Amino acid sequence: MNINTTACLFACSLALGLQTAHAQSTLPDAVKVPDGHSVMLETVGVGEITYQCRDKANTPGQTEWTFVGPKAVLNDRAGKPVGDYFGPPATWQAKDGSKVTGTQLAVAKAAEGDLPYQLVKANPAEGKGAMQGVSYIQRLATRGGVAPTSACTAQNKGTQEVVNYQADYVFWTAR
Template sequence: MHIRTLNALAAALAVVGLAACSGMGAKPAATFSQASLPDAVKVPAGHKVAMETVGTGDITYECRVKANAAGQYEWFFVGPDAKLWDRGGKQVGKYYGPPATWESADGSKVTATQVAVAPNGSGNIPHQLVKANPATGAGAMQNVSYIQRVATQGGVAPAAACGASNMGQKQVVKYQADYIFYRAG
Protein backbone atom coordinates (compact mmCIF):
# COMPACT_ATOMS: atom_id res chain seq x y z
CA MET A 1 0.00 0.00 0.00
CA HIS A 2 2.81 2.35 0.87
CA ILE A 3 4.49 1.73 -2.51
CA ARG A 4 1.21 2.40 -4.34
CA THR A 5 0.87 5.72 -2.53
CA LEU A 6 4.44 6.70 -3.44
CA ASN A 7 3.86 5.71 -7.09
CA ALA A 8 0.64 7.75 -7.20
CA LEU A 9 2.40 10.74 -5.63
CA ALA A 10 5.31 10.44 -8.12
CA ALA A 11 2.87 10.26 -11.02
CA ALA A 12 0.99 13.32 -9.75
CA LEU A 13 4.23 15.29 -9.37
CA ALA A 14 5.28 14.31 -12.89
CA VAL A 15 1.98 15.59 -14.31
CA VAL A 16 2.33 18.87 -12.38
CA GLY A 17 5.93 19.22 -13.57
CA LEU A 18 4.97 18.63 -17.21
CA ALA A 19 2.12 21.11 -16.97
CA ALA A 20 4.46 23.73 -15.50
CA CYS A 21 7.00 23.17 -18.26
CA SER A 22 4.45 23.23 -21.06
CA GLY A 23 4.28 27.04 -20.94
CA MET A 24 8.03 27.49 -20.81
CA GLY A 25 9.48 28.94 -23.97
CA ALA A 26 6.03 29.60 -25.42
CA LYS A 27 5.84 33.10 -26.85
CA PRO A 28 2.62 35.06 -26.75
CA ALA A 29 1.23 35.92 -30.17
CA ALA A 30 3.00 39.00 -31.51
CA THR A 31 0.87 42.08 -31.94
CA PHE A 32 1.07 43.94 -35.22
CA SER A 33 3.87 46.52 -35.35
CA GLN A 34 3.48 49.80 -37.20
CA ALA A 35 7.25 50.43 -37.21
CA SER A 36 7.76 49.79 -40.94
CA LEU A 37 4.72 51.78 -42.10
CA PRO A 38 4.85 55.31 -43.55
CA ASP A 39 3.99 57.91 -40.90
CA ALA A 40 0.86 59.01 -42.79
CA VAL A 41 -0.90 55.70 -42.09
CA LYS A 42 0.28 55.11 -38.52
CA VAL A 43 -2.40 55.07 -35.84
CA PRO A 44 -1.95 57.88 -33.31
CA ALA A 45 -0.47 57.09 -29.90
CA GLY A 46 -2.97 55.95 -27.30
CA HIS A 47 -4.58 53.24 -29.41
CA LYS A 48 -3.92 49.49 -29.17
CA VAL A 49 -4.46 46.61 -31.55
CA ALA A 50 -7.84 45.01 -30.83
CA MET A 51 -8.02 42.55 -33.74
CA GLU A 52 -5.97 41.52 -36.77
CA THR A 53 -7.62 40.14 -39.89
CA VAL A 54 -6.72 39.22 -43.45
CA GLY A 55 -9.20 40.30 -46.09
CA THR A 56 -9.42 38.30 -49.32
CA GLY A 57 -11.83 39.04 -52.11
CA ASP A 58 -12.69 41.32 -54.99
CA ILE A 59 -12.76 45.00 -55.85
CA THR A 60 -15.17 46.13 -58.55
CA TYR A 61 -14.29 48.96 -60.94
CA GLU A 62 -16.54 50.59 -63.54
CA CYS A 63 -15.53 52.49 -66.68
CA ARG A 64 -16.92 56.01 -66.29
CA VAL A 65 -16.40 59.53 -67.58
CA LYS A 66 -13.56 61.10 -65.62
CA ALA A 67 -14.78 63.75 -63.17
CA ASN A 68 -14.30 67.31 -64.46
CA ALA A 69 -12.71 66.02 -67.66
CA ALA A 70 -15.27 65.75 -70.46
CA GLY A 71 -14.31 63.21 -73.09
CA GLN A 72 -11.88 61.37 -70.77
CA TYR A 73 -12.60 58.06 -69.09
CA GLU A 74 -11.25 56.14 -66.13
CA TRP A 75 -11.79 52.99 -64.09
CA PHE A 76 -13.82 54.16 -61.08
CA PHE A 77 -13.61 52.28 -57.76
CA VAL A 78 -17.12 50.90 -57.09
CA GLY A 79 -16.50 48.85 -53.96
CA PRO A 80 -14.99 45.85 -52.20
CA ASP A 81 -16.43 42.43 -51.41
CA ALA A 82 -14.13 40.43 -49.15
CA LYS A 83 -14.10 37.89 -46.35
CA LEU A 84 -12.18 38.68 -43.17
CA TRP A 85 -10.12 35.87 -41.64
CA ASP A 86 -8.32 35.76 -38.30
CA ARG A 87 -4.62 34.81 -38.23
CA GLY A 88 -5.65 31.19 -37.60
CA GLY A 89 -7.65 30.95 -40.84
CA LYS A 90 -11.17 31.21 -39.37
CA GLN A 91 -13.63 33.55 -41.07
CA VAL A 92 -14.52 36.27 -38.57
CA GLY A 93 -16.37 38.75 -40.75
CA LYS A 94 -16.70 40.51 -44.07
CA TYR A 95 -15.83 43.80 -45.72
CA TYR A 96 -18.07 45.39 -48.35
CA GLY A 97 -19.34 48.68 -49.67
CA PRO A 98 -20.29 51.32 -50.43
CA PRO A 99 -20.10 52.66 -47.88
CA ALA A 100 -16.96 50.80 -46.75
CA THR A 101 -18.26 48.52 -43.99
CA TRP A 102 -16.44 46.01 -41.81
CA GLU A 103 -18.90 43.52 -40.31
CA SER A 104 -18.02 40.96 -37.66
CA ALA A 105 -19.54 37.48 -37.64
CA ASP A 106 -21.27 38.55 -34.41
CA GLY A 107 -23.30 41.14 -36.39
CA SER A 108 -21.55 44.28 -35.13
CA LYS A 109 -20.30 46.57 -37.88
CA VAL A 110 -18.44 49.79 -38.44
CA THR A 111 -17.98 52.29 -41.27
CA ALA A 112 -15.10 54.74 -41.40
CA THR A 113 -13.69 57.92 -42.93
CA GLN A 114 -10.36 57.87 -44.75
CA VAL A 115 -7.57 59.75 -42.99
CA ALA A 116 -4.59 58.94 -45.25
CA VAL A 117 -3.12 56.60 -47.85
CA ALA A 118 0.49 55.68 -48.69
CA PRO A 119 1.84 53.76 -51.69
CA ASN A 120 2.58 50.04 -51.35
CA GLY A 121 4.38 49.19 -54.55
CA SER A 122 3.36 48.76 -58.14
CA GLY A 123 0.24 46.67 -58.70
CA ASN A 124 -1.03 46.97 -55.10
CA ILE A 125 -3.71 49.21 -53.68
CA PRO A 126 -2.18 51.64 -51.17
CA HIS A 127 -1.87 51.30 -47.43
CA GLN A 128 -4.75 53.14 -45.79
CA LEU A 129 -5.70 54.59 -42.41
CA VAL A 130 -9.37 55.23 -41.62
CA LYS A 131 -11.05 56.67 -38.51
CA ALA A 132 -13.98 54.53 -37.44
CA ASN A 133 -17.47 55.88 -36.98
CA PRO A 134 -19.45 54.60 -33.98
CA ALA A 135 -20.22 50.89 -34.38
CA THR A 136 -23.69 49.46 -34.72
CA GLY A 137 -24.52 46.33 -32.74
CA ALA A 138 -22.69 44.94 -29.74
CA GLY A 139 -19.62 42.83 -30.43
CA ALA A 140 -16.12 42.86 -31.89
CA MET A 141 -16.54 46.19 -33.71
CA GLN A 142 -17.68 48.02 -30.58
CA ASN A 143 -15.32 50.90 -29.69
CA VAL A 144 -13.05 50.40 -32.72
CA SER A 145 -11.29 53.74 -33.20
CA TYR A 146 -9.08 53.19 -36.28
CA ILE A 147 -8.57 50.59 -38.99
CA GLN A 148 -5.37 50.18 -41.01
CA ARG A 149 -5.17 48.46 -44.38
CA VAL A 150 -1.64 47.09 -44.79
CA ALA A 151 0.22 44.29 -46.58
CA THR A 152 -1.87 44.90 -49.68
CA GLN A 153 -1.62 42.62 -52.70
CA GLY A 154 -3.34 43.41 -55.99
CA GLY A 155 -6.62 45.29 -56.21
CA VAL A 156 -5.57 48.08 -58.57
CA ALA A 157 -7.76 49.30 -61.41
CA PRO A 158 -7.79 47.07 -64.50
CA ALA A 159 -5.15 47.57 -67.19
CA ALA A 160 -7.83 47.15 -69.88
CA ALA A 161 -8.78 50.20 -71.91
CA CYS A 162 -11.61 52.36 -70.61
CA GLY A 163 -13.38 54.59 -73.13
CA ALA A 164 -16.66 55.55 -74.74
CA SER A 165 -16.99 52.10 -76.30
CA ASN A 166 -17.03 50.30 -72.94
CA MET A 167 -18.44 53.00 -70.66
CA GLY A 168 -20.47 51.36 -67.89
CA GLN A 169 -18.56 48.07 -68.16
CA LYS A 170 -17.50 46.61 -64.82
CA GLN A 171 -14.29 44.71 -64.09
CA VAL A 172 -13.60 42.71 -60.93
CA VAL A 173 -10.04 42.32 -59.64
CA LYS A 174 -8.74 40.09 -56.84
CA TYR A 175 -6.98 41.52 -53.82
CA GLN A 176 -5.75 40.71 -50.34
CA ALA A 177 -4.95 43.03 -47.43
CA ASP A 178 -4.46 42.91 -43.68
CA TYR A 179 -7.00 44.96 -41.74
CA ILE A 180 -5.77 45.92 -38.27
CA PHE A 181 -8.45 47.18 -35.87
CA TYR A 182 -7.55 49.51 -32.97
CA ARG A 183 -9.26 50.74 -29.82
CA ALA A 184 -8.34 53.64 -27.55
CA GLY A 185 -6.46 52.48 -24.52
Protein backbone atom coordinates (compact mmCIF):
# COMPACT_ATOMS: atom_id res chain seq x y z
CA MET A 1 0.00 0.00 0.00
CA ASN A 2 1.45 3.39 -0.92
CA ILE A 3 1.36 6.51 1.23
CA ASN A 4 -1.50 8.10 -0.75
CA THR A 5 -3.71 5.03 -0.26
CA THR A 6 -2.87 4.92 3.45
CA ALA A 7 -3.59 8.63 3.84
CA CYS A 8 -6.92 8.27 2.02
CA LEU A 9 -7.96 5.29 4.16
CA PHE A 10 -7.11 7.22 7.33
CA ALA A 11 -8.92 10.38 6.20
CA CYS A 12 -11.93 8.41 4.96
CA SER A 13 -12.21 6.48 8.23
CA LEU A 14 -12.06 9.75 10.18
CA ALA A 15 -14.77 11.28 8.02
CA LEU A 16 -16.98 8.21 8.38
CA GLY A 17 -16.42 8.22 12.15
CA LEU A 18 -17.59 11.81 12.45
CA GLN A 19 -20.60 11.24 10.22
CA THR A 20 -21.69 8.19 12.21
CA ALA A 21 -20.87 9.49 15.69
CA HIS A 22 -24.55 10.24 16.23
CA ALA A 23 -26.08 7.58 13.96
CA GLN A 24 -29.36 6.78 15.65
CA SER A 25 -29.78 3.38 13.99
CA THR A 26 -26.94 1.85 16.02
CA LEU A 27 -28.13 3.10 19.42
CA PRO A 28 -30.41 1.39 21.93
CA ASP A 29 -34.00 2.60 21.41
CA ALA A 30 -34.15 4.13 24.90
CA VAL A 31 -31.55 6.81 24.07
CA LYS A 32 -32.58 7.63 20.50
CA VAL A 33 -33.68 11.20 19.84
CA PRO A 34 -37.25 11.43 18.51
CA ASP A 35 -37.78 12.15 14.82
CA GLY A 36 -37.99 15.81 13.87
CA HIS A 37 -34.64 16.83 15.38
CA SER A 38 -31.19 17.42 13.93
CA VAL A 39 -27.70 17.63 15.38
CA MET A 40 -26.61 21.19 16.14
CA LEU A 41 -23.36 20.48 18.04
CA GLU A 42 -21.14 17.50 18.82
CA THR A 43 -18.65 17.69 21.67
CA VAL A 44 -16.28 15.40 23.54
CA GLY A 45 -16.42 15.85 27.29
CA VAL A 46 -13.15 15.09 29.08
CA GLY A 47 -13.12 15.31 32.84
CA GLU A 48 -13.90 13.67 36.12
CA ILE A 49 -16.77 12.55 38.30
CA THR A 50 -16.66 12.79 42.08
CA TYR A 51 -18.17 10.06 44.26
CA GLN A 52 -18.56 10.04 48.05
CA CYS A 53 -18.82 7.08 50.42
CA ARG A 54 -22.22 7.51 52.13
CA ASP A 55 -24.90 5.55 53.94
CA LYS A 56 -27.00 3.53 51.53
CA ALA A 57 -30.51 5.00 51.28
CA ASN A 58 -33.12 3.06 53.25
CA THR A 59 -30.54 0.43 54.25
CA PRO A 60 -29.25 1.09 57.78
CA GLY A 61 -25.67 0.02 58.42
CA GLN A 62 -24.70 -0.26 54.73
CA THR A 63 -22.63 2.17 52.70
CA GLU A 64 -22.08 2.80 48.99
CA TRP A 65 -20.28 5.13 46.59
CA THR A 66 -22.74 7.91 45.71
CA PHE A 67 -22.52 10.25 42.72
CA VAL A 68 -21.61 13.80 43.80
CA GLY A 69 -21.08 15.57 40.48
CA PRO A 70 -19.20 15.90 37.18
CA LYS A 71 -16.65 18.42 35.98
CA ALA A 72 -15.52 18.30 32.34
CA VAL A 73 -14.32 20.41 29.46
CA LEU A 74 -16.38 20.15 26.29
CA ASN A 75 -14.20 20.08 23.17
CA ASP A 76 -15.25 20.23 19.55
CA ARG A 77 -14.16 17.41 17.22
CA ALA A 78 -10.90 19.27 16.51
CA GLY A 79 -10.04 19.30 20.24
CA LYS A 80 -10.77 23.01 20.79
CA PRO A 81 -12.54 23.80 24.11
CA VAL A 82 -16.06 25.09 23.43
CA GLY A 83 -17.62 24.82 26.88
CA ASP A 84 -17.91 23.07 30.22
CA TYR A 85 -20.09 20.43 31.86
CA PHE A 86 -20.69 20.51 35.62
CA GLY A 87 -23.31 19.89 38.26
CA PRO A 88 -25.50 19.25 39.98
CA PRO A 89 -27.74 20.07 38.39
CA ALA A 90 -26.24 18.74 35.16
CA THR A 91 -25.31 21.89 33.25
CA TRP A 92 -23.72 22.27 29.82
CA GLN A 93 -22.30 25.78 29.33
CA ALA A 94 -20.83 27.22 26.13
CA LYS A 95 -17.87 29.59 26.15
CA ASP A 96 -20.29 32.42 25.26
CA GLY A 97 -22.00 31.96 28.65
CA SER A 98 -25.22 30.39 27.37
CA LYS A 99 -26.13 27.21 29.23
CA VAL A 100 -28.69 24.46 29.39
CA THR A 101 -29.86 21.99 32.02
CA GLY A 102 -32.19 19.08 31.50
CA THR A 103 -34.11 16.08 32.74
CA GLN A 104 -32.83 12.56 32.19
CA LEU A 105 -35.33 10.58 30.11
CA ALA A 106 -33.46 7.29 29.71
CA VAL A 107 -30.19 5.42 30.05
CA ALA A 108 -28.84 2.37 28.23
CA LYS A 109 -25.99 0.07 29.16
CA ALA A 110 -22.60 0.84 27.67
CA ALA A 111 -19.46 -1.29 27.91
CA GLU A 112 -18.44 -2.72 31.29
CA GLY A 113 -16.73 -0.02 33.38
CA ASP A 114 -18.21 2.85 31.34
CA LEU A 115 -21.02 5.25 32.24
CA PRO A 116 -24.32 4.33 30.58
CA TYR A 117 -25.51 6.11 27.47
CA GLN A 118 -28.03 8.78 28.34
CA LEU A 119 -30.84 10.80 26.76
CA VAL A 120 -31.70 14.16 28.34
CA LYS A 121 -34.62 16.47 27.50
CA ALA A 122 -33.19 19.99 27.60
CA ASN A 123 -34.78 22.86 29.50
CA PRO A 124 -34.90 26.24 27.72
CA ALA A 125 -31.41 27.73 27.48
CA GLU A 126 -30.25 30.51 29.77
CA GLY A 127 -28.50 33.36 27.96
CA LYS A 128 -28.15 34.03 24.27
CA GLY A 129 -25.67 31.95 22.33
CA ALA A 130 -24.65 28.46 21.30
CA MET A 131 -27.01 26.62 23.66
CA GLN A 132 -30.17 28.34 22.41
CA GLY A 133 -32.52 25.92 20.73
CA VAL A 134 -31.11 22.73 22.29
CA SER A 135 -33.96 20.23 22.62
CA TYR A 136 -32.14 17.00 23.54
CA ILE A 137 -28.67 15.98 24.70
CA GLN A 138 -27.21 12.52 24.29
CA ARG A 139 -24.24 11.09 26.20
CA LEU A 140 -22.58 8.49 23.98
CA ALA A 141 -19.21 6.79 23.43
CA THR A 142 -18.55 6.77 27.15
CA ARG A 143 -15.22 5.70 28.65
CA GLY A 144 -14.80 5.27 32.39
CA GLY A 145 -16.64 7.29 35.00
CA VAL A 146 -18.32 4.55 37.01
CA ALA A 147 -18.20 4.46 40.81
CA PRO A 148 -14.87 3.46 42.39
CA THR A 149 -14.16 -0.21 42.96
CA SER A 150 -12.39 0.50 46.25
CA ALA A 151 -14.17 -0.35 49.47
CA CYS A 152 -16.79 2.01 50.85
CA THR A 153 -17.21 1.17 54.52
CA ALA A 154 -18.29 2.76 57.79
CA GLN A 155 -14.57 3.48 58.41
CA ASN A 156 -14.14 5.64 55.29
CA LYS A 157 -17.66 7.11 55.16
CA GLY A 158 -17.51 10.71 54.00
CA THR A 159 -14.39 10.28 51.87
CA GLN A 160 -14.50 11.27 48.22
CA GLU A 161 -12.89 9.70 45.17
CA VAL A 162 -12.52 11.24 41.73
CA VAL A 163 -12.85 9.05 38.63
CA ASN A 164 -11.75 10.14 35.14
CA TYR A 165 -14.14 9.80 32.22
CA GLN A 166 -14.79 10.80 28.63
CA ALA A 167 -18.05 10.94 26.68
CA ASP A 168 -19.49 12.40 23.52
CA TYR A 169 -22.25 14.93 24.19
CA VAL A 170 -24.47 15.42 21.15
CA PHE A 171 -26.79 18.43 21.20
CA TRP A 172 -29.99 18.30 19.14
CA THR A 173 -32.47 20.96 18.02
CA ALA A 174 -35.99 20.73 16.60
CA ARG A 175 -36.10 20.97 12.81
